[in-house]
Amino acid sequence: xxxxxxxxxxxxxxxPVAAEGVWCERDGELYALKSVPLFIRxxxxxxxxxAQHDPVNGQIFEFELVKSSGHSLVRVLNNDSLDFSLPEKxxxxxxxxxxxxxxxxxxxxxxxxxxxxxxxNAMVDSLExxxxxxxxxxxxxxxx
Numbered sequence: 001x002x003x004x005x006x007x008x009x010x011x012x013x014x015x016p017v018a019a020e021g022v023w024c025e026r027d028g029e030l031y032a033l034k035s036v037p038l039f040i041r042x043x044x045x046x047x048x049x050x051a052q053h054d055p056v057n058g059q060i061f062e063f064e065l066v067k068s069s070g071h072s073l074v075r076v077l078n079n080d081s082l083d084f085s086l087p088e089k090x091x092x093x094x095x096x097x098x099x100x101x102x103x104x105x106x107x108x109x110x111x112x113x114x115x116x117x118x119x120x121n122a123m124v125d126s127l128e129x130x131x132x133x134x135x136x137x138x139x140x141x142x143x144x
Contacts, residue, residue, distance in 0.1 A: 001025050004051070006040050007059040015039040016104060019059055030066060036099045036110045037073065044071035044138040045097075045110045070113025072140045074124065077133040078105040087127055094119055117141045 003021045010018055015038075023035040033047050043049060046069025051060045078084055084107065088098060097110045111120055120141050128134055 001034060004031065004053075005059045006037075006063075007054070007057075007061045008039050033069075036097060036108045038075070038099060038101050038106065038108045041137045044069060044073040044140070046071050046113075068140065070140055071138070072111040072120075072136070073138040074109040074111060075135040075137060076107040076109065076127060077135075078107070079133060080131055081105065082131055084132075087123070087130070087132075090123060094123065096120075111141060113140070115141065 001023050002025075004024050005019050005021045007019050008015055008017065017039065020037060020039045022033060022037050022040065024031040025034055030048050030050055033043050033045055033049070036045055037043055042065065043063070047065060048067040048069075049063045049065050051063035053059065054061055076084070088107075091098060091109055095112050095115050098107050100107045124134065
């Protein structure tokens with residue numbers, strides 16, 4: 001496994017970092033994302049992609065999705081200091097994994113492909129109703 005550094009487009013101070021490192025597994029010229037990204041757009045855990053490191057700074061500026069894992073990615077901003085402990089417990093029970101960026105009261109949630117779509121949608125709706133700000137950089141869990 002190796003850590004790849006992705007350059008991020010910062011717009012009006014967001015995201016608060018210019019690059020993000022994520023763990024990936026390499027197979028020839030392809031990579032599989034193994035950790036939950038906080039700020040990278042368009043990739044979720046398990047996705048297989050092709051990318052080239054910039055020759056000057058080694059960062060990745062562009063990538064090509066080769067195979068979708070079926071995972072979704074949800075970002076939760078907790079700007080109002082709401083209690084996230086119960087939603088976090090419920091998300092873990094549903095098979096999701098989470099990473100946090102405590103300095104900015106932010107969580108990134110990996111929703112596995114096999115997660116029950118209706119339960120995930122209900123959980124997302126509940127988070128919005130409670131006042132959490134949500135973003136869906138990769139959403140692949142559509143109701144039928």
